[in-house]
Amino acid sequence: ETGVTQSPTHLIKTRGQQVTLRCSSQSGHNTVSWYQQALGQGPQFIFQYYREEENGRGNFPPRFSGLQFPNYSSELNVNALELDDSALYLCASSLAGLSTDTQYFGPGTRLTVL
Amino acid sequence: GNSVTQMEGPVTLSEEAFLTINCTYTATGYPSLFWYVQYPGEGLQLLLKATKADDKGSNKGFEATYRKETTSFHLEKGSVQVSDSAVYFCALSRRGNYGQNFVFGPGTRLSVLP
Numbered sequence: 593e594t595g596v597t598q599s600p601t602h603l604i605k606t607r608g609q610q611v612t613l614r615c616s617s618q619s620g621h622n623t624v625s626w627y628q629q630a631l632g633q634g635p636q637f638i639f640q641y642y643r644e645e646e647n648g649r650g651n652f653p654p655r656f657s658g659l660q661f662p663n664y665s666s667e668l669n670v671n672a673l674e675l676d677d678s679a680l681y682l683c684a685s686s687l688a689g690l691s692t693d694t695q696y697f698g699p700g701t702r703l704t705v706l
Numbered sequence: 707g708n709s710v711t712q713m714e715g716p717v718t719l720s721e722e723a724f725l726t727i728n729c730t731y732t733a734t735g736y737p738s739l740f741w742y743v744q745y746p747g748e749g750l751q752l753l754l755k756a757t758k759a760d761d762k763g764s765n766k767g768f769e770a771t772y773r774k775e776t777t778s779f780h781l782e783k784g785s786v787q788v789s790d791s792a793v794y795f796c797a798l799s800r801r802g803n804y805g806q807n808f809v810f811g812p813g814t815r816l817s818v819l820p
Contacts, residue, residue, distance in 0.1 A: 625808065634710075634795050634810035635750070648805030682750065691738045691799040691806060692757040697750040 594619055596685050596698035604704045605673050613668045613701045615683030621696070623647070623689040624666040626658060627682040629700070635682055641666055642689030670703075678705045708733040712796045712811030719786055719818050727781040727814045729770075729796035737800035739763075739772050739779040742810075745792045753781075753794070786818045 597616045605611050617624050623642045627635035637650035641660035655671040664685075670677060680702050684695035713728040731737065741753040741763070754763030759774035768783045779796060796811040 625806075627808075627810075632812075634712075634797075634812045636810070637808040640806050640808075646805070648801070648807055650807065684750075689806065691801050692755075693799075694740075694752045694755065695808075696752075697742075699749050 596683060596696050598681075598683050598698040598701050600701060601699070602702045602704075604706065606706050607673055607675060609673050610669065610671045611673060611703060613670075613681050613683075613703070615666045615668070615685075615698060617664045617666070617683075617685030618696050621685035621687055622664050623686045623693070624660055624664065625684045625686070625695060626666070626668045627684065628652075628677075629680045629682055631679075638668065640689070647689050673705045675705050678703060708737065708798060708800060708807055708809045710796050710798055710809050710811040713814055715793075715813070716815040716817060719816070721788055721818055721820050722785045723818075725781070725783040725786045725790075725816070727794055727796075727816070729779045729781065729811060731777050731779065731796075731798050731809075733777075733798055733800055733809075734802075735800060736774075737798040739770070740797040740799070741768070741770055741779070741781050742795045742797060743792045744795070744813075750795070786816070788818045788820050791816055791818045 625640040626638040629635045639649040680700040686693035738757045740755045743753045754765040756763040756772035
């Protein structure tokens, strides 16, 4: 069974640029959630996709957008990057988009905005 | 809105000591509650969960009971080991009017000394 994978591992961008992060969900999972984790803090929920539809969104501006594909992999896009966007971005997959589901986290993408 | 408050760390204990990490939450309705753990050099993984009031989650000697009356989900272990050294995150999930929402606490770093 393949776990959750994310790419790239690390990324450096400059302010104002756009970035796309990718996530492959665990086999059999149809739900993907994205989180931003600043250094020394807990993950902050960005949004969740269930069967290609947005299934919930945290308190992030519209320049954070996402997609989920028919194979349930997902992308997180961030436009007009700001310095404060520097963080570890985590993807988590789960079975069925329910509040009771366990989430399985990937290793994360470390984004640095200069 | 939904929130999670978790005791600040770091917490340093000697091997075989008793561990309590306090967690309280604010949420309407009945959220699901989780403890996730991050071992050094590894990703976030589920430690235990409880999905309704008075449920007790347990795993690897750790326990936590969902207390609706005190809105708490404190993590306990009777005898910690060096291998328990990690960062522990309390979290809740709940489906609201606008979809799923997930909230993590800031994390508590535990160091266990031999």
